[in-house]
Amino acid sequence: MCGIIGITSYRPVSSAIINSLKKLEYRGYDSAGIATLSDGVINEVKSEGRVDNLEKNLAIKNMSGSVGIGHVRWATHGIPNTINAHPHSSDNVSIVHNGIIENSTILKKYLIDKGHVFKSQTDTEVIVHLITEHLKKDSLKESVIKMLKQLHGSFALGIIFKDEPDLIIGARRGSPLAVGYGSNENYLGSDSYALKSMTNKISYLNDGEFCIIKKDQVEFFDEKGIKVNKKVLELSTDEQNYEKGDFKHFMAKEIEEQPTTLKNCIKEYVDTINNDINIHNFPWNIKEISSVTLIGCGTAYHSCLMAKYWFEELTELDVTIDIASEFRYRKNRFKKDNLYIFVSQSGETADTYAALDLCNKHNVKTCSVVNVIESSIARDSNFVLPIHCGPEIGVASTKAFLGQMLVLYILVLKMGILKKDLDKDLYLNKIKDLKELPKLVEETLLTENKIQTVSSTFTDAKGSMFLGRGFSYPIALEGALKLKELVYVHAEGYPAGEMKHGPLALIEDGMPVVVLAPRDKYYPKTISNMQEVIARGAKVLLITNKSKDEIVSENIWETIEVESTNDDLLPFLLTIPLQKLAYYSALKKGYDIDKPRNLAKSVTVE
Ligand code: M6R
Numbered sequence: 001m002c003g004i005i006g007i008t009s010y011r012p013v014s015s016a017i018i019n020s021l022k023k024l025e026y027r028g029y030d031s032a033g034i035a036t037l038s039d040g041v042i043n044e045v046k047s048e049g050r051v052d053n054l055e056k057n058l059a060i061k062n063m064s065g066s067v068g069i070g071h072v073r074w075a076t077h078g079i080p081n082t083i084n085a086h087p088h089s090s091d092n093v094s095i096v097h098n099g100i101i102e103n104s105t106i107l108k109k110y111l112i113d114k115g116h117v118f119k120s121q122t123d124t125e126v127i128v129h130l131i132t133e134h135l136k137k138d139s140l141k142e143s144v145i146k147m148l149k150q151l152h153g154s155f156a157l158g159i160i161f162k163d164e165p166d167l168i169i170g171a172r173r174g175s176p177l178a179v180g181y182g183s184n185e186n187y188l189g190s191d192s193y194a195l196k197s198m199t200n201k202i203s204y205l206n207d208g209e210f211c212i213i214k215k216d217q218v219e220f221f222d223e224k225g226i227k228v229n230k231k232v233l234e235l236s237t238d239e240q241n242y243e244k245g246d247f248k249h250f251m252a253k254e255i256e257e258q259p260t261t262l263k264n265c266i267k268e269y270v271d272t273i274n275n276d277i278n279i280h281n282f283p284w285n286i287k288e289i290s291s292v293t294l295i296g297c298g299t300a301y302h303s304c305l306m307a308k309y310w311f312e313e314l315t316e317l318d319v320t321i322d323i324a325s326e327f328r329y330r331k332n333r334f335k336k337d338n339l340y341i342f343v344s345q346s347g348e349t350a351d352t353y354a355a356l357d358l359c360n361k362h363n364v365k366t367c368s369v370v371n372v373i374e375s376s377i378a379r380d381s382n383f384v385l386p387i388h389c390g391p392e393i394g395v396a397s398t399k400a401f402l403g404q405m406l407v408l409y410i411l412v413l414k415m416g417i418l419k420k421d422l423d424k425d426l427y428l429n430k431i432k433d434l435k436e437l438p439k440l441v442e443e444t445l446l447t448e449n450k451i452q453t454v455s456s457t458f459t460d461a462k463g464s465m466f467l468g469r470g471f472s473y474p475i476a477l478e479g480a481l482k483l484k485e486l487v488y489v490h491a492e493g494y495p496a497g498e499m500k501h502g503p504l505a506l507i508e509d510g511m512p513v514v515v516l517a518p519r520d521k522y523y524p525k526t527i528s529n530m531q532e533v534i535a536r537g538a539k540v541l542l543i544t545n546k547s548k549d550e551i552v553s554e555n556i557w558e559t560i561e562v563e564s565t566n567d568d569l570l571p572f573l574l575t576i577p578l579q580k581l582a583y584y585s586a587l588k589k590g591y592d593i594d595k596p597r598n599l600a601k602s603v604t605v606e
Contacts, residue, residue: 001074001600002086002098003027004177006158006168006188007067007198008215012036013185014063016198017070021051023242024194026393026594026601027098028074031085035094036065037160042094046085066215067166069158069188071096074600077104078121088125090132092162097124098190099155099175100605107150127157135161144169144210145225154350154605156205158188171210175604176348176376179203179211179218181232186213191348191602192235192374193242193391203230204379233374242391249593251394251486255579259442261389261399262406262572266434268388269410275431277414283383284365286418289339291318294408295327295355296343297603299397299481303369303404304343305474306571310412313568314430315421324351325606327358334362342368343408345392345400346602347375354606356381369407371400385411394594395601396486398579401478402441402572409434409568433566440563444576447560451577454541454558455584457512458483463490465506466578467533468516469497469526475571476516479578485596486586496529509537512557514581516574518545520567527553543577545570 003024007013017034025032032054033046045060047053051072054060071086077100078084087094101107104123107130112118116129130150134143140161154174161167170177170188180187180195180202188211189195192202205211208223220228247253271278292311294304304321311319322330324342328351340359344352347370356377359366368381371389378384387403413430416422458464464483468476477493484491494503496515507513513533517526523544531553534540539557545564562573586593 001028001076001603001605002190003072003194004096004098004156004158004188004190005070005194006096006160006170006213007185008166008168008213009066009185010215011066011185012064013066013068014060017068018051018055018060019197020189020194021054021070021072023197024072024190025051026395027190028072028600029595030075030080031073031082032071033085033087034060034063034068034070035087035089035160036063036068037162037165038065040162040165042089042091042160042162044087044089044094046082046087048080048082048085067160067168069094069096069160069168076100076605077123084120084122086124088120088122088128090128092132092135093128094160095124095128096158097127097155098604100153101126101151101155102153103151127151131159140164141212141225144171145223148173148210148223156190166214168213169210170205170213172205173207174350177205179205179213181218185215186218188213196235196242200235201232202235203232204374235374242393249394251396251398251583251593254392254394254399255576255583256445257390258399258402258576259438259445261403262441263438265388265403265406266438268386269407270431270434272435275428277410277431279385279411279414281383286415288337289317289365289415291320291335291338292341293338294319294321294341294343295324295352297324297349297351299401299478300343300345300349300352300404302474302478302481303401303408304341305477306405306471307408307412309471309474310409310568314412315416315419317415317419324349324355328354332358334359334364336364339365339367342366342377342381343404344368344375344377345371345397345404347372347377348602348604349377350604350606353377353380369404371403393601395596395599396482396582396593402575405572430566430568433569436565437569437572440565440569440573441576444562444573447562447577448580450558450560451580452584455581456588457539458489458581458585459487459588461489461512463492463506464512464514465503465533466491466493466514466516467496467499467526467529469495469522469529471520471567471571472516472518472522472526472574475574475578476514478575479514479581482578482582483585485599486582486591486593487589488591488597489585496526499529499532504532504536507533507536507538511538512541513538514541514543514578516543518567518570518574519547519549519564520570530556543574545573
């Protein structure tokens with residue numbers, strides 16, 4: 001949450017900061033701001049809403065200064081308005097912050113007692129006054145060290161100083177932060193994506209570290225101020241992946257890209273000639289693993305749930321799953337023979353990272369399934385399985401969900417065969433089917449027209465339900481999440497068999513209910529559950545797969561048929577109409593599809 005950029009250069013920086021903020025908008029978009037230092041004066045311009053609003057502010061045009069910081073906000077403390085927008089400045093310093101200062105109330109009281117006057121409702125402003133206070137008697141570096149020591153919580157910071165015409169301080173605890181190297185200019189950014197258009201050479205700050213960035217030099221320090229050496233990483237330059245092309249929205253592009261992203265991922269993991277799965281450098285002997293725990297948030301959690309069904313079906317491993325924000329505070333029994341798998345598109349989700357950190361502290365086996373391979377979660381886990389789907393910009397996760405499921409399915413097959421839980425012929429058949437998956441997804445993507453038609457019913461509804469059993473249940477949850485986050489309609493995902501234990505009471509005349517009933521072993525049961533909701537007046541959209549057998553059921557409002565494949569892979573195909581349903585419903589409402597309200601792509605606060 002919240003995006004940070006900082007540039008120190010030999011030339012004016014304001015327009016480069018604005019351009020980077022546009023890239024960072026996926027991290028937060030309720031307000032934006034910029035501060036530059038020019039002739040010993042800090043100038044600040046801030047606006048409510050999008051970076052476009054900031055850019056339109058006339059004051060930006062006249063902003064000079066070759067050192068500056070910028071911010072896009074996702075509000076935590078204080079409503080999203082111009083006063084609470086970052087940067088926050090005193091006469092001496094200006095600060096941008098991502099994260100939460102947990103002891104801000106105590107610090108604020110201490111600073112008010114010392115005569116400091118606060119302008120905003122944010123927790124960030126305490127940092128401004130704290131460092132201003134230290135600077136009265138200490139050097140810049142000492143002031144930074146003392147100030148960081150007083151802060152509790154998580155943060156990434158960018159700070160400029162009135163008396164330092166060529167210097168930015170970056171500091172990290174919990175929230176990610178990267179430094180980029182240019183020619184006679186250097187950068188600070190909340191992630192490499194913000195920096196990619198300016199450089200492909202970057203370093204990451206580790207937890208507790210801070211850095212001093214000048215236009216021709218960068219130094220890193222630990223929390224005590226002792227210098228640390230950093231590796232400079234080279235990023236690939238795949239700029240075209242960050243463009244919408246002919247699509248109206250990134251979400252539409254990312255949905256359509258799925259056959260290609262799946263194909264790319266299969267190419268990385270599947271030896272199509274020998275029909276085998278390659279997972280190179282797996283660091284443990286498979287015999288050492290007797291159980292698995294999968295952890296994630298939101299959509300990533302849904303792929304964990306999906307994997308649980310596959311692990312149980314195809315291996316003898318014990319499997320538990322958990323939502324990261326729950327796992328991190330529970331009294332867990334950490335086991336050496338358990339593999340802890342962390343699933344995250346961004347690789348920066350604060351709760352998932354904290355859960356990983358906890359596992360690392362207990363010295364257990366950790367593996368991550370991520371999209372961003374330079375991310376904190378990838379860097380700090382023992383083993384990484386990338387999903388290879390390219391940058392996902394739309395806040396609503398689509399291609400990453402399919403990518404996560406794919407990699408987890410591949411892992412299940414590999415562990416199943418290595419542990420001898422899976423019969424060799426079955427393994428070979430599953431790989432054969434897997435190779436066909438991208439083509440089937442491509443064909444399923446063509447079920448366009450009917451979804452467009454039914455979407456208005458969801459747009460106008462008070463609420464809706466998504467039901468599924470077995471392998472379809474995680475997909476029902478994911479379908480409901482997509483509708484909630486994009487269409488702002490209450491949507492509940494439920495195991496179809498559980499309806500009679502309470503939620504049936506919610507069904508009223510005309511309520512749209514999506515029933516996922518592919519022709520798998522649960523089919524007859526799900527169809528019976530569907531009848532129960534139809535009998536109570538629900539308008540059922542049945543999503544099933546193509547079959548020669550007729551659907552024996554009456555009063556179904558609409559039916560969508562996806563392609564057919566083996567039962568394990570049907571969840572991939574069932575997901576497609578649900579992604580499109582949310583997309584078209586949001587489009588009808590005229591909502592901002594790539595940046596839904598109250599959300600951000602990378603959730604780096606608790
Ligand atoms: O980057 P992550 O996969 O860790 O993000 C986890 C969730 O915040 C994310 O999946 C969220 O639920 C999506 N916006 C859903 O579309």
